[in-house]
Amino acid sequence: MEMPLDIIVAEDNLVQRTYLARMIAHLGHTALVAEDGIEALKLVQTSGAQILITDFDMPKMNGLELTHAVRGLNLDHYVHIIMLTGSGQSETSAEALDTGVDDFLTKDNDPSRLKARIHVASRLVHHAREQQNQHRILKEINSRIQEDLKAAADAQRQLLPAIHRDIGGIHVSSAFVPSAMVSGDMFGCFALPQNKLGLYAVDVSGHGIHASLLSVAIGHLITPEFFCNAACGKDGKPDPAGLVSNLNQRFSAADNDDYFTMFCAIIDTDTGHMDFCQAGYPSPTYVDATGQATLVGEGGFPVGMFSHFSYENDVFAFEEGGLLVLCSDAAGEAENEHGVPFGRGMLCSVIEQNHQSDTDALPDIIVQDLTEWRGGRALEDDLTVVALKRINS
Amino acid sequence: MIHTSKYPPHIVVVRPGVERLTAINSKAFKEEVIALIEGGASQLVIDFKEVSFLDSSGLGALTGVLKRIGHRGDLVVCGLNNDVTQMFKICRMDRVFKSYSDVDAAVQAMSESL
Known part of the structure; x- marks a missing residue:
């Protein structure tokens, strides 16, 4: 048994209209009758009916004009239009199809033909309804995912504040541009005891949700306390490689290809002495007080790739007036x-x-400069820039 | 996507078949190479001659393959261009993967070590 449907009948002839309405009722559907095109168009707009049977010749607005008007409506459903034809009207068929008529029914009052036409139309209506339903479900799921992503991005942003601050005579400033809503970059900068500055930048391989989960875990892990404890050797000397090794042990256990590159440094703000560990992160650029640029660091293993990797400390003299800039890859x-x-x-x-x-x-x-280089197109990977300037005392 | 050729005794040379090995295709690359390993290949040469760019995901796929081979075999690379060589150097991958100038050099060194 077909589901009962509303079917609009546009027919100026009372006898024909009544006959069609009765037949429709007999088939278990509801007929909504109109005496002319204008009346029928109103019904299409207000009833939500998805099948329209229309005569060709009608006063005020004929069947073709009605079809044209219905196709011009911005409805959220499709209206299946069946045109009633007398015999020998084949020349109007092509024009009718072009205008938007889907099917034809000859006025020979054969109930089995009408039944077949309505059957075809209701099948299409059900199909369209099913599709619309699927579409609605997908839209709902998509908007839920977007909301979740937005919440994740907000949580991540809170871990990635735009830094503009002075730490013991070193001015730190940062910029961050995610390539998607969430990103795989993380960085932090803290004042440590004994006039030291702690700095780290992390770039998780890949990007998107997968990378962002790891970067957020790292961001939560590396608190100033953690940094202080993990990056100080037993003798009290700065040991950024110790912190990196600690992270490598934690993150190389997982059975996947995730890893991250990192730059970790401790700077003595009184002397400018910098202890650092470069774990695959691109070499920072250093510009000395005379304006000469050099790259800092010789490279090192990334973190979380293999548990047997070992990490080394390196040193660098950060002069007064010098500028150090970290940029992710x-x-x-x-x-x-x-x-x-x-x-x-x-x-x-x-x-x-x-x-x-x-x-x-x-x-x-x-x-x-990078935005201009890209010609305004979004970056393909997350971008972090951290600049540190040692102010002249 | 990958193309393979066999060299005696049991060396398989893999060309990734893409110009850029990145987040977009590195998962497929890894899966295809792992299928080779599961099919019995254990001496692999990855030929980067036609690969101009490798990003962090591409490197992750490569180390993922190395982890899968483990102690059962060997994985070497060849044909790295300047940019990829530089990336390998910064990440110390030159200490993880043996690297050769081209397929012939890689196959010869590998067959001598077998």
Whole structure:
């Protein structure tokens, strides 16, 4: 048994209209009758009926005009239109099909033909309804996922504050541009006891939800207390490699390909002595007080890849007036429309040229240059820029 | 996506078949190479001659394959361009993967060590 449907009958002839309405009722459906096209159009707009049987010749608005008007409506459902035809009206058929008529029914009052036509129409209506239902479900699921992602992105943003602060004579400033709603970058900067500054930047392999889960876990783990405990050797000396080894042990146990690159440093704000460990993170650019740029660090194993990896400490003299800039690999890898990467060399030049700019403005200058290089297209990977300037005492 | 060729005694050379091995295709690359390993291949050369760019996900796939081979065999790379070589250096992957200039050098070194 077919589900009962509302079927609009547009027919100016009373006898024909009554006959069709009775037949429709007899088939278990509800007929909504109209005496002309205008009346029928109103019914289409208000009733939600998805089948319209219309005569061709009617006063005020004929069947073709009605069809044209129905197709021009912005309805959220499809209306299946069946046109009643007299014999020998084949020349109007092509025009009717072009206008939007789906099917034809000859006025020979054969109940079995009418039944068959309504059967076809109701099958299509049910199919359309099913599709609409699926579409609605997918839309609901999608909007729920979007809401969850938005909540995740907000939680992550809270862990990634825009830093603009002074820590013992070193001014720190940052910029962060996620490639999607959530990102795999994480960084932090803290004042540590004994006039030290602790700094780390992490870039999780891949991007999107998968990478962001790991980056958020790292962000929550590395509190100032954790940093202080893990990056101090037994002798009290700074040991950033100790912190990196600690993380490597924690994160290389998982049976997957996830890993992250990291730069971790402890700077003595009185002397500018920097102990650092570079774990696969791109070498930071250092510009000395005379404006000469160099790259810092020789590289090192990423974190979480293999538990047997070992990490080394390195040292660097951060002079007064010097500028140190960390950029995640999205900066060097950013390609223009011709597929040419920005490159570390160009990045180094941009930093060198702008080394006397306000430190707070510098990360945004780099982001701006990369945006221009990309021709306004979004970056393919998450971008972090952290600039540190040692102020002259 | 991958293309393979066999060299005696049991060396399989794999060309990734993409110009850029990135987050978009590295999962498929890994799965296809792991299928080779599960099919019995244990001496693998990954030829990067036609790969111009490898991102962090591509490197993750490569180390994932290495983990799967474990002690049962060996995985070496060849044909790295300057950018990929630089990335390997910063991540110390030059200490993880033996690297050769081209397929011939890789196959020869591998067959001598067997």
